[in-house]
Amino acid sequence: MTKPSPISPTIPLDQDGIHHGFLKLPYSRDDSAWGAVMIPITVVRNGNGPTALLTGGNHGDEYEGLVSLFKLAESLSAGEITGRVIILPAMNYPAFRSASRTSPIDAGNMNRSFPGKPDGTVTQKIADYIFRYLVPEADIVLDIHSGGKTLDFIPFAAAHVLPDKEQEARCVAAMKAFGAPYSMMMLELDAVGMFDTVVEEAGKTFVTTELGGGGSTTAERIAIADRGVRNILIHAGILKGEIEPSPTGTTMLDMPDDRCFVASEASGLYEPCVDLGDMVKEGDLIARIYDVERTGTPPREYYAPREGIVSCRHFQGLIKTGDCLIVIAEVL
Numbered sequence: 001m002t003k004p005s006p007i008s009p010t011i012p013l014d015q016d017g018i019h020h021g022f023l024k025l026p027y028s029r030d031d032s033a034w035g036a037v038m039i040p041i042t043v044v045r046n047g048n049g050p051t052a053l054l055t056g057g058n059h060g061d062e063y064e065g066l067v068s069l070f071k072l073a074e075s076l077s078a079g080e081i082t083g084r085v086i087i088l089p090a091m092n093y094p095a096f097r098s099a100s101r102t103s104p105i106d107a108g109n110m111n112r113s114f115p116g117k118p119d120g121t122v123t124q125k126i127a128d129y130i131f132r133y134l135v136p137e138a139d140i141v142l143d144i145h146s147g148g149k150t151l152d153f154i155p156f157a158a159a160h161v162l163p164d165k166e167q168e169a170r171c172v173a174a175m176k177a178f179g180a181p182y183s184m185m186m187l188e189l190d191a192v193g194m195f196d197t198v199v200e201e202a203g204k205t206f207v208t209t210e211l212g213g214g215g216s217t218t219a220e221r222i223a224i225a226d227r228g229v230r231n232i233l234i235h236a237g238i239l240k241g242e243i244e245p246s247p248t249g250t251t252m253l254d255m256p257d258d259r260c261f262v263a264s265e266a267s268g269l270y271e272p273c274v275d276l277g278d279m280v281k282e283g284d285l286i287a288r289i290y291d292v293e294r295t296g297t298p299p300r301e302y303y304a305p306r307e308g309i310v311s312c313r314h315f316q317g318l319i320k321t322g323d324c325l326i327v328i329a330e331v332l
């Protein structure tokens with residue numbers, strides 16, 4: 001028998017109209033003896049219809065989803081929709097408030113904490129609540145990521161290859177409806193504990209994104225997120241209107257195997273030799289890494305292990321052994 005969640009919503013999740021409130025998680029600590037973590041949530045409902053669960057801040061330093069969903073929560077009206085939209089802009093709220101990928105409370109990486117535990121750490125408790133109480137309510141789930149402080153991506157919506165081909169087709173159709181400049185069939189190096197994995201295993205239509213990164217955002221990337229969120233709600237039959245495609249169309253990408261990922265095998269000063277969106281051939285020089293301790297040492301050079309488009313790169317000027325240096329995806 002699974003324990004009940006310690007989290008309680010301060011608003012009804014199933015009533016018509018707009019309700020802004022919190023998921024309240026008791027958390028006793030030095031600066032607040034009987035305190036709680038208050039995770040903002042908005043539920044907009046208008047009669048019977050499909051439910052969309054829109055999530056951001058799964059990682060606390062990925063700002064496209066955070067901005068777009070805080071904005072949507074303030075602007076969406078019940079009269080515009082049929083059904084229900086559950087907006088959770090900052091899933092890992094403590095991480096969001098510390099501008100970090102993981103939680104400052106328990107070092108919890110939300111996207112490695114699913115399905116979560118009702119009697120676990122703060123991050124595990126939040127994951128458990130989302131998985132057991134919100135995901136079952138949803139017909140479609142959109143989780144908006146970007147690269148955070150350490151990575152930067154070309155803007156893409158993504159779906160995964162799934163064992164159930166009918167479900168995969170639903171997810172691919174929703175990914176294309178999002179209307180990002182790129183649409184990626186994404187390979188995960190380690191899918192254990194991911195929100196994506198548990199939502200897909202629950203049979204839901206699921207779309208994720210990588211819309212930028214670097215621990216900040218841009219007007220262009222926010223516009224892509226805003227348009228994508230709206231398109232997903234129209235695609236789900238919740239919002240009226242026409243799906244607005246990307247002005248540049250969407251380029252289909254694939255990550256067929258782990259040769260797409262290049263990890264750094266040195267620590268040092270990073271010189272990118274290609275930029276995001278560049279096309280590379282196998283063997284092209286993609287980066288140099290310099291010894292930080294002395295001048296006059298030849299840099300370590302990295303070459304493209306495959307042909308494709310530079311879809312992700314290490315963002316910071318310094319790099320460590322094991323960091324993801326570059327991701328090269330195949331253009332379909």
Ligand SMILES: [Zn+2]
Nearest residue numbers: 059062145146
């Ligand atoms: Zn993320």
